[in-house]
Amino acid sequence: MSLDIKNISVTFGDQTVLQDLTLPTIHNGEMVALIGRNGAGKSTLLRQMTMLLKQYPEQIQYAHTPLQLNDIGYLPQEHRIHANVTVLELLITTMNIHSTSLIAKQECAELGLLLLQEMGVLHLANKQCMDLSGGESQMVGLAQALINNPKVLLLDEPTSALDMQNQLRLLNFVRAYVERTGACVIMVIHDLNLALQYADNIAVLHQGELFDYGAPNHTVTPELIWDVFNVDAHIVKVENTPIVVMKTQNVH
Ligand SMILES: Nc1ncnc2c1ncn2[C@@H]1O[C@H](COP(=O)(O)OP(=O)(O)OP(=O)(O)O)[C@@H](O)[C@H]1O
Known part of the structure; x- marks a missing residue:
């Protein structure tokens, strides 16, 4: 199975x-990992992918057939849930249930609780969505994106509101999900060190075009960081992991 995104233009x-x-x-x-400057069009690409599926499905193909909206899990940037429901109720209503029976609802509740437990956020199950902190809301947003077992996962800055432990929790969980299900993931991320550690490939968006694409070690170089972000950086290795270190003195 594979995901093909072709000839997307947005004005x-x-x-x-x-x-x-x-x-x-x-x-x-x-x-x-989709990287690029602010305003490069990263969120636009993810948003358009969901809209294009309605209008021009032939531009986004999964396994050589048009991808269906049902097959996508999408975590938007700055995800906040304004519904007056608990986290568990939100997950149950997000599920594709075809039955209104109490047994079906009970099964959905169990699945929702299991997912929250696996993500390490079971304590949020009975919290009102409107009362969640920014980071809690982002973790719940991922649970919502995953609850229907999507084939394609689109994550827009999924770690932007998370503390260090939850950044690793979320990305490890996504990595494990991908390995278990074979899903394809596109993740917008500004933290190049997380991109280097978690992505199989890096797509660099610059001035409306694909500037570079490839394995993290080959793509994220001081030259690329200079060309795209105008920032001087070193790349050092710590226990064989490449780390981007920005030189802070000269910002252009
Ligand atoms: N609905 C819209 N109407 C007009 N302009 C828009 C709209 N949506 C996005 N843009 C513009 O398109 C450009 C790309 O925006 P986008 O949100 O895709 O950038 P991004 O790469 O995700 O940026 P960031 O890293 O800051 O989140 C920006 O200049 C933005 O102002």
């Missing part, structure tokens, strides 16, 4: 945000 007024963007095929069980 807002006279601003071309994405210009005929095509990504290399994303294979089963692959995590792609």
